[in-house]
Amino acid sequence: MSNLVDIRKLQRxxxxxxxxxxxxxxxxxxxxxxxxxxxxxxxxxxxxxxxxLDTAPAxxxxxxxxxxxxxxxxxxxxxxxxxxxxxLGVRHPDARLLAKQALADVGLSHRLDAWPLTLSGGxxxxxxxxxxxxxxxxxxxxxxxxxxxxxxxxxxxxDLVFELWRKHHPAVLLVTHDVWEAVxxxxxxxxxxxxxFIREIRVDIVHPRRRDDPRTSLVxxxxxxxxxxxxxHA
Amino acid sequence: xxxxxxxxxGTAPEGAVGPVPAKPGSRQLANTARRLxxxxxxxxxWQIASMTELLxxxxxxxxxxxxxxxxxxxxxxxxxxxxxxxxxxxxAGFSIALILGIALALVxxxxxxxxxxxxxxxxxxxxxxxxxxxxxxxxxxxxxxxxKIGLVAFGAVFPIxxxxxxxxxxxxxxxxxxxxxxxxxxxxxxxxxIIPGALPSLLVxxxxxxxxxxxxxxxxxxxxxxxxxxxxxxxxxxxxxxxVIVVCLLVYxxxxxxxxxxxxxxxxxxxxxxxxxxx
Numbered sequence: 001m002s003n004l005v006d007i008r009k010l011q012r013x014x015x016x017x018x019x020x021x022x023x024x025x026x027x028x029x030x031x032x033x034x035x036x037x038x039x040x041x042x043x044x045x046x047x048x049x050x051x052x053l054d055t056a057p058a059x060x061x062x063x064x065x066x067x068x069x070x071x072x073x074x075x076x077x078x079x080x081x082x083x084x085x086x087x088l089g090v091r092h093p094d095a096r097l098l099a100k101q102a103l104a105d106v107g108l109s110h111r112l113d114a115w116p117l118t119l120s121g122g123x124x125x126x127x128x129x130x131x132x133x134x135x136x137x138x139x140x141x142x143x144x145x146x147x148x149x150x151x152x153x154x155x156x157x158x159d160l161v162f163e164l165w166r167k168h169h170p171a172v173l174l175v176t177h178d179v180w181e182a183v184x185x186x187x188x189x190x191x192x193x194x195x196x197f198i199r200e201i202r203v204d205i206v207h208p209r210r211r212d213d214p215r216t217s218l219v220x221x222x223x224x225x226x227x228x229x230x231x232x233h234a
Numbered sequence: 235x236x237x238x239x240x241x242x243x244g245t246a247p248e249g250a251v252g253p254v255p256a257k258p259g260s261r262q263l264a265n266t267a268r269r270l271x272x273x274x275x276x277x278x279x280w281q282i283a284s285m286t287e288l289l290x291x292x293x294x295x296x297x298x299x300x301x302x303x304x305x306x307x308x309x310x311x312x313x314x315x316x317x318x319x320x321x322x323x324x325x326a327g328f329s330i331a332l333i334l335g336i337a338l339a340l341v342x343x344x345x346x347x348x349x350x351x352x353x354x355x356x357x358x359x360x361x362x363x364x365x366x367x368x369x370x371x372x373x374x375x376x377x378x379x380x381x382k383i384g385l386v387a388f389g390a391v392f393p394i395x396x397x398x399x400x401x402x403x404x405x406x407x408x409x410x411x412x413x414x415x416x417x418x419x420x421x422x423x424x425x426x427x428i429i430p431g432a433l434p435s436l437l438v439x440x441x442x443x444x445x446x447x448x449x450x451x452x453x454x455x456x457x458x459x460x461x462x463x464x465x466x467x468x469x470x471x472x473x474x475x476x477x478v479i480v481v482c483l484l485v486y487x488x489x490x491x492x493x494x495x496x497x498x499x500x501x502x503x504x505x506x507x508x509x510x511x512x513x
């Protein structure tokens with residue numbers, strides 16, 4: 001099977017030491033990959049290269065044409081209504097209709113004409129998710145999309161993202177520093193440290209994954225150790 | 235302020251803590267009445283001084299005379315005609331300023347090269363007291379409409395340029411990145427992100443520019459006008475008609491307020507997405 005994403009020896013530095021130091025990354029179509037790392041590990045830099053917001057030399061850089069990004073902040077245009085924001089990135093005569101469906105998918109049918117600044121944090125991020133998915137991306141890039149949400153909203157967003165992934169089946173690269181988020185959602189987890197992948201874990205536990213399941217706890221503990229955090233109960 | 239400070243913890247009866255919520259309207263009314271008291275007193279004193287001839291009409295006409303003069307000037311059509319001429323001068327000058335200011339700000343806001351070329355000379359010109367340019371304008375443009383309109387345009391162009399330029403430069407780069415990931419293209423980013431994002435700043439500049447425009451007109455019309463409000467003032471000065479002068483000044487003030495109100499109405503509509511407007 002041919003890979004959707006194929007990156008070899010990706011290098012990036014901002015003057016000083018390399019932020020990305022020879023990254024190799026392949027992703028299959030529809031695969032859900034989580035990228036874990038401490039702050040400053042280079043994970044956002046990698047995502048920005050994949051999103052075309054940054055350029056970096058690589059031996060090989062094969063990316064799908066249709067990519068969408070959801071950032072940590074919703075980044076909605078405040079002067080456009082929710083539906084206009086979602087329809088903005090769609091080149092299609094029925095853009096509005098497609099936007100409406102995408103907003104229904106994230107449970108925001110009642111907020112179509114709302115102004116973004118009147119939305120709650122969760123609603124705004126759901127709008128951003130709809131805006132990304134309406135473009136039917138082959139690769140969905142999520143840059144710590146739930147980091148600014150409260151814990152309860154975050155858990156609900158996990159379920160929503162999982163559902164949407166099942167339905168549309170894009171390949172997903174989720175950048176996060178929340179270990180449970182990675183374990184709950186991803187097929188494969190990569191740990192990035194100082195610009196290199198130091199660990200790769202495949203998670204084959206069936207969904208929905210429970211936090212009190214000993215298998216998820218094991219993966220979590222292992223990841224925490226890689227990140228330099230010794231869990232108290234281990 | 236006085237109301238809330240009289241409520242002390244020890245002596246307040248039950249339910250009397252803080253302002254009474256049921257009557258915010260009457261409180262506001264009382265407040266307005268209090269604030270109106272001293273201006274009304276000044277006008278009353280002014281009227282008394284005029285009637286007792288303590289204040290000579292050659293220095294300043296009394297309020298009563300001013301009101302009747304206003305009525306006479308309106309009835310004769312003199313004031314309305316003058317007002318139309320003056321308004322057209324502001325309209326012409328301000329339109330030039332708006333077009334020029336927006337064009338310059340777009341060029342220097344959207345490209346580094348444009349900024350390097352355009353911004354320094356504008357900052358230099360801005361430093362000049364533009365009303366002092368009037369003698370030069372008269373030498374260049376004669377004494378017709380051109381120097382008056384030119385002075386209005388020159389005065390108003392700076393606030394429009396400066397605020398829009400600042401607005402464009404101040405746009406959240408993260409929104410522009412979001413636009414890039416949506417593949418809007420340069421034109422789409424300008425249209426959907428930069429222009430609407432800079433609009434609040436531009437509207438502030440438009441309001442400020444309008445007030446400068448009226449100010450420039452007042453100065454410009456003092457010189458060799460043969461029509462307009464300024465002409466009426468010059469004529470009245472020669473005949474010591476202080477009442478006419480005051481009426482004309484009031485008209486300037488009212489026109490300034492009206493045009494400002496117009497921009498505020500545009501603002502309320504165009505910026506209805508902002509929470510402070512929504513709330």
